[in-house]
Amino acid sequence: MRKIIVFSLVLFMGSLSYARSHIPHVHGEAQMNMVIDRGILQIDLRFPAESVLGFEHKPATKAEIKSLADVKSQLSDPMLFGFYTKRGFFKKESLLDASQSNLDIHFSFDEDLDHQHHDEHSEFKLTIEYMLPKNSEVTALSTKLFELFSDIHDIDLTIIFQDSSRTKEWESNQNKIKLKGVSK
Ligand SMILES: [Zn+2]
Numbered sequence: 001m002r003k004i005i006v007f008s009l010v011l012f013m014g015s016l017s018y019a020r021s022h023i024p025h026v027h028g029e030a031q032m033n034m035v036i037d038r039g040i041l042q043i044d045l046r047f048p049a050e051s052v053l054g055f056e057h058k059p060a061t062k063a064e065i066k067s068l069a070d071v072k073s074q075l076s077d078p079m080l081f082g083f084y085t086k087r088g089f090f091k092k093e094s095l096l097d098a099s100q101s102n103l104d105i106h107f108s109f110d111e112d113l114d115h116q117h118h119d120e121h122s123e124f125k126l127t128i129e130y131m132l133p134k135n136s137e138v139t140a141l142s143t144k145l146f147e148l149f150s151d152i153h154d155i156d157l158t159i160i161f162q163d164s165s166r167t168k169e170w171e172s173n174q175n176k177i178k179l180k181g182v183s184k
Contacts, residue, residue: 025123027051030145030155032170036138037161041098041130043081049107049122051151056122058109068107074148075105075126083132084140084176096136102129142176 030047049056052071059065083096109122132138145152155170159179170177 025121028151028153030152032155033158033160034141035160036132039132039134039136040101041083041132041138043126043128043130045126045128045155046123047152049124052124052149054151056109057120058122071124072105072107075124076103077144077148080144080148081128082142082176083130083138084142085136086139093140096133096138098130098132100128101131102127104128138179140176140178143170144175146172146175 025048027048027050033044035042059068083098084093104127106125153172157168159166
C-alpha cells in the first residue's frame with residue numbers, strides 16, 4: 001500500500017515540476033517539495049544556477065568546471081537539511097537521527113529556452129531521501145542553503161503529508177522553521 005502512495009505522489013510531483021519547468025525561473029528563488037510518508041521523507045529542490053554559480057551557461061573554462069564541482073560537493077553536505085522533534089519531559093527540541101538514503105544532484109541546461117529566447121538558463125535539481133526514526137514527528141526544519149549561498153533569498157516550500165498539501169514561504173533570515181500545524 002505504501003508503495004502505491006509513494007508512487008502516486010511521485011507522479012503528482014513529477015507533473016508539477018513538468019508544468020513549472022516551462023515557467024521562467026526567478027533568480028534568488030528556490031522551489032522545494034517535501035513529502036513525508038510513513039517514515040520516508042523526500043525533498044525535491046530546484047533553484048537557478050545563477051544563484052549559486054554566478055552564471056548559467058555551460059561551464060567551459062577550468063575555473064567554471066571547478067566551480068560546478070565545488071557547488072555539487074557543498075550540496076552533498078548531509079546537514080544541508082536538518083529535522084527536529086520535541087522530546088522528553090521538557091519537550092526539548094532535538095535533532096532527529098534521519099539517515100540519508102538517496103541523493104541525486106542534477107545540473108540542467110535548458111537548450112530549448114536558449115534556442116527560443118537567445119538567453120541562457122540552467123538550474124540545479126536535487127532529490128534527497130531520508131529514513132526517519134520510527135514514529136517520529138518532525139516539528140522543525142533547518143537548512144544550510146542560505147548560509148552556503150547568500151544569493152538564494154527564499155524557498156517556496158510545499159509540504160505534502162497525509163494527503164494534504166501546504167505551502168510556506170521560507171525566508172533567508174530563518175535558518176530554522178517550525179512546522180507546527182504542518183506536520184500534523
Ligand atoms: Zn536564469
